[in-house]
Structure formats: structure tokens, C-alpha cells
Amino acid sequence: MRLSAPARREQLIQTALAVFAEKGYHEASMNDIADAAGVTKPVLYQHFESKRELYLALLDECGRRLTDTLTAATTEAEDGRSQTEVGFRAYFRFVHDDFDAFRLLFGSGARRDEEFAATVRKVVDRSAEAIVPLIAADISDEHRRALAHALTGIAEGVSRHVAGGGKQFDPDTVAKWVGELAWGGLRSVRRD
Amino acid sequence: MRLSAPARREQLIQTALAVFAEKGYHEASMNDIADAAGVTKPVLYQHFESKRELYLALLDECGRRLTDTLTAATTEAEDGRSQTEVGFRAYFRFVHDDFDAFRLLFGSGARRDEEFAATVRKVVDRSAEAIVPLIAADISDEHRRALAHALTGIAEGVSRHVAGGGKQFDPDTVAKWVGELAWGGLRSVRRD
DNA sequence: TCGGCCGGTTACTCTCCAGTAACCGAACTA
DNA sequence: TAGTTCGGTTACTGGAGAGTAACCGGCCGA
8 A cells, every 4th residue: 555655654653663673673674664565675775874873763762752741740849758659650651652662772782783772862861861860969960860760770770671562551550569668768879 | 922722712711702892792792702802703602502502602601600699699698688788799799790791781782682682681570589588578470570670780880880881999898878768668569 | 534643563674693505725645 | 565544635516695787567747
């Protein structure tokens, strides 16, 4: 079936995300993606320069989705405690609702290639930056950043555990569990 | 220079670890590894069945090194608090001293291929199992396991941050920071 | 009703790389 | 000193997959 160029492009993006998330960058061939979309390879190349460019576009888009979700959620909470839980809730909801995006970002294979890794790192660093102000104790910058990355690590590690292998989970419950742990931890950090 | 078969094998293992850690599974060709070792490809195939088998052997070995380190460290500590810190200390020392092994396991690209991913998952799950008894609160198994994976996530996330890009760091200091966060968090977990 | 636009296909090329066959030469050994 | 072992090399095969050239046919506007 013929589609208009924009419609086809959109469909290809969806399909490519699904295929890359499932198989990873190297294991997924352009033919696989084209097949999954019900077209042939040259169609893919009418819409995207190269495999790299396609993958990078997806990575960017998914990274943006995650950071937007997180900033939207955390800006509306007032105190640190609720920000922590709200942040985790947004994160786990993202993993729950947009699992392919999570897999693409942290699945990974994205962290291998230097250019891809840089994109993912940017997402993680931006999340960590958002966490930094939550850490009240008067500690060194290095210390603060390490703790911020501890929280991003929690989100990633727990997500991989609860959602890995397509398991079902309740994002809000997990956020409550993890938020409790994280906030309790942050409160107990002593001044240097 | 000619080496005896066992010596050559050992050298190839070291070299392959370095090359795979640096470039990842797909980006590293058997020629790259052979070159780095100062030999030609067929030599590699005299010692290892295939690229996969070589990579898997390395993955297994590195996983074993990490879990051994962790179990050795944690069994000797008595109370939960010191176990937490000692565990993190062991982890960060591993990352510090055996950075290539860490990169190979969590770099990743190892988590992409299903067989490779299973090996890494085994390492993470085993670490999480070791953490589970530290969680004193009377909570559900699911909850407990999620928190255990939060701690493994911390270790991984923080390691990536402090050691990423070949940066220098003091493992014991980082362990102190992170141990404080984790133990404080675990203490504040409430019964379900 | 005819021409050209456009979404699509078939059928390639070119490169890279895992894996291999066949051969080589130094040293030990009988 | 001839023969065998063994660590090594050169020079290939085979397949996979990124990217492309050239062609196709329905539909739309004139």
C-alpha cells in the first residue's frame, strides 16, 4: 500500500525504533527494518541518509522524550522529597509506557559507539544535573555529582530488573519503593 | 617472537580483553586483536574456536572475577552497615584496578546479544542476591529484590560516572560516599 | 489522453570480515 | 644430519549487509 512521504517516514521511524530496540544496532539490518515496515530497502534510503543517521535520530528523539518527561515532572513538585518520588515515578512510567525507547537508550549497544554513547551520556548527565539540587548537604561538587549519578543508576538498574524480558510492573509502586530508598539515603548524607 | 602455546594463549586473552573493552564486540575484528598481539589471525583460531567463544570466555572470566571479589569482601564483614560499604569498596576497587573487565561487562554491547546478555545478567543477579539479606525491613520479596537491584544500579551508574573516559578516582572515597547513601536509604525503608 | 511526478521495486556493487587451506622454517631429537 | 614437531605466515573463500542505479506504473493535472 502506498503512503504519502510524511506518513511513510513516520511509520518507518516507529518501525525502526521497534526493530532496533529488539535486536540492537548491529543485529538489525536495514533490510530487517524495511521488511518490518512492509517495504524495500531503497524506500528507507529515500527518507534517511544512512543507518547511522537513522539510529542517531531515534536516539536523540528518545533521549529528548525522557528528559522532557523528567523535567516536566520534577519542576512542578516543591520539596525535595516529593521531587524525588515524582522524578522516579516519571522515569518508571516512561520505561513502562515507552519501553522500546528505554531499550534503545540503555539496552544497549548504544553505549558502544562513541557518537552514540555521547548521546546517551548527555541524557544521563542531564538527568543527574536535575538531581543535583536535591542534595542539600554541604558537600563537594564531586561528591554531589557522584550521588546524583547514583540516583540515575538506581533508575536504570531497577528498570532493567523490573521491566527486563518484557515483565509487567506497576511504575508507581516501584517509584514509591525506590523513592523511599533514595530520599532516605540523601537525607542521611553527612557534610564532608 | 615465538611463544609457547600456553603463554601465547594467555597473551591473547589479555590482548583480546583490552581490544574488546576499547572497541566493543562488533567494532573489534579478529584481525585487530591479532595485530594488537603481534601475530596473525590464524594464530587466534588455533587457540579459540570462534570470535563468539573468545568473547564469551572473556565475559565469563570477568564476571567471575567481579563476583568473587564481591563475595570475598562481603563475607568477612559482620553488620549490614559495614557490609554495604565493604561491598561498594570492593566493587569500585574492581572498576579501578580492572577497568577493562568492567567495560567489557557493562560497557556494553555485551547486553545486546542474548547469550552475552545472559552472562552479564547472571553477574548482576548474583550481586543483587548478595545484597538481599542486607535489607532488614519486613517487606515483600519483589520489593526487596527491586531494592537490591537499586544498589547494583548505584554501583554501575556511579562507576560509569567516576571512571568514564579513563578518569582517575579514589575507589575508597567513592565507596564511602555511596555506602553512606545506600545504607541510609536501606535503614529508612519502611515495612510494607 | 498524455506526460511527468512520485512512491515503489528489482537487481545489482562493493567492502568488510569471520573462518580456513596450504605452506614455511627454526629448533629439538633421534 | 634427517625428520618431525610446532608456532607461525600468506593468501584465499564465502557470506552478509550497506548503499545504489535503473527501471516501473498508478494517478494527477492540463
